[in-house]
Amino acid sequence: MTKTWDAVIIGGGAAGLFCAGVAGQLGKKVLVLDHAPVLGEKIRISGGGRCNFTNVHSSPANFLSLNPHFVKSALAKYSSTEFIKLVSTYGIAYHEKHQGQLFCDDSAKQIIEMLMSECAKGKVSIRNPVSVESIAQDATGWNVHTNAGIEKTKAVVMATGGLPVPAIGATAYSLDIAKQFGLEVVDPRPALVPLSFTADTFGNLNDLAGLSVPVRIASGSKGHRYGACRFNEDLLLTHKGLSGPAVLQASSYWVEGEPIHIDWLGAIEVEGGFNCDALFNDDDNRLKLAETILSSVLPQRLAKAFAEQRNLGGRKWAEVSKKDRQALKELLTNWSVKPAGTLGWKKAEVMLGGVDTKDLDGQTMMSRAHPGLFFIGECVDVTGHLGGHNFQWAWASGFVCAQAL
The missing domain is CATH 2.40.30.10 (Translation factors)
Structure with a gap:
């Protein structure tokens, strides 16, 4: 018999791995798929290799979106204080820089290792490199077609990030899937860019x-x-x-x-x-x-x-x-x-635009028109200011999605 997952998360970056860890520890059978041979590369290179993993002052005022109120629910349910507690439980030393920015004392790799440990605690399955070829919905749920076979799942979570830093495999795949299922997409452009x-x-x-x-x-x-x-x-x-x-x-x-x-x-x-x-x-x-x-x-x-x-x-x-x-x-x-x-996508830190928030439920990150289809992290039309806010959005959107799963 084909195994049916509670959730297949496409994208093993900050939002995808965090969401997987939380959902797995809530008892869900979760599979993470990623096309990259090494996971978390964008985390690894962030903050000059030290990862500006959140900001103590992160609030809705620090985000750009066509609907500035959309971020409020997720940020309220999972604040920077909560993520700082998690970092502290792993003994990761950090320091505060300019205007509330928090960086690892040692290395961004510690954040990646923490996320992988959280996934291990939740018995999350991770497969990479795997290419997702198509996603379809039928009467029994969702079918994720990959170059290694078909995965049946109750829910699909799109967490493939945005277009910045194409050299490490950034794609617009989440936006393609959004369009396939009739969701509006706010035209993307480079942000936090010289x-x-x-x-x-x-x-x-x-x-x-x-x-x-x-x-x-x-x-x-x-x-x-x-x-x-x-x-x-x-x-x-x-x-x-x-x-x-x-x-x-x-x-x-x-x-x-x-x-x-x-x-x-x-x-x-x-x-x-x-x-x-x-x-x-x-x-x-x-x-x-x-x-x-x-x-x-x-x-x-x-x-x-x-x-x-x-x-x-x-x-x-x-x-x-x-x-x-x-x-x-x-x-x-x-x-x-x-x-x-x-200076374009090669030099941009994040993407502006993405899946239009009017087509998503801000409490869960689920498509209003397609139950079981979620979008989290950078692919959504939510962009943070410089200084750890974009990571905080990854954690917060991933958390509310995991809770909804």
């Missing part, structure tokens, strides 16, 4: 590659698909354009053809008690060079570049008119620059 610029955009800033500066950055608008954002983060100047956490965050909201806005003094104004108006109106600065005044709050090379951009190089502050001071202040606090594009 932005590129035309050669003439930067002028003398091209010589500043490698400089990292805390900034306030704004992107998008209320009328766009995912609205607008404003972040205080570090910006990195590169030979290809702009990168660093600030730009990765802004990229998720950026719309082609529109500018992003950078306040080079905004982050230090918030964090360091710096007063921008005082800097530009201080009479004690009369005999100082313009670039010297700017270098009190910006890296020296950047201060010089901005002074030269307004033709203030070598000029004392007393020689700079109020009009020119105002123009310099506007340049520094509302620097508008139009990206040429993104």
Whole structure:
């Protein structure tokens, strides 16, 4: 007789393995299928090999979706606190970085080993590399056709992630299955990705590659698909354009053809008690060079570049008119620059878009039209901010799916 599984989970990444472990420990017969020879590669390379596995501040406000309320149920049922408890029970040492980001002290491989141990506790069967050729539904349930045979199951869970990092086998298979069964798909595009610029955009800033500066950055608008954002983060100047956490965050909201806005003094104004108006109106600065005044709050090379951009190089502050001071202040606090594009799927950390949440039940992650068909993790139109939020979505969506199974 052919064995019938309670669930076949397609995709052995963060969401798939976590869901499998939870469901298995709840007594379900679970099979995980993956086409990759090694599981968890995206976990292994994340966070510079240390895996930014969650964020202590993770909340619905940290996610982009056409329906921003969709994430609330899953995040409430499985918070970052719960995952931190699990990590602690395995004795995995971790540390907190910028704005609540948690990283392994040692290696991302510890998270993969933990997920595999959780699956072992639940007697989960894992088969890889296996290619899924088709999925069909009949009166008795679901049939998953693979290159190794047919698996019969009561439920199918799609957990194949998104399109970023094609070199490690990323595919759009979950989106193909969603379309096959009539679910809507929000057009995917790269997110948390560096932005590129035309050669003439930067002028003398091209010589500043490698400089990292805390900034306030704004992107998008209320009328766009995912609205607008404003972040205080570090910006990195590169030979290809702009990168660093600030730009990765802004990229998720950026719309082609529109500018992003950078306040080079905004982050230090918030964090360091710096007063921008005082800097530009201080009479004690009369005999100082313009670039010297700017270098009190910006890296020296950047201060010089901005002074030269307004033709203030070598000029004392007393020689700079109020009009020119105002123009310099506007340049520094509302620097508008139009990206040429993104660096694409190879450099993107996550996918924006995916299976439309209006076709899924937020309590269970199940298709409203096809009972027994679930979508979890990155393939859903839910994208987190930088800093561990996307992993938290993998854990939370996997958890509620496992409970529903």
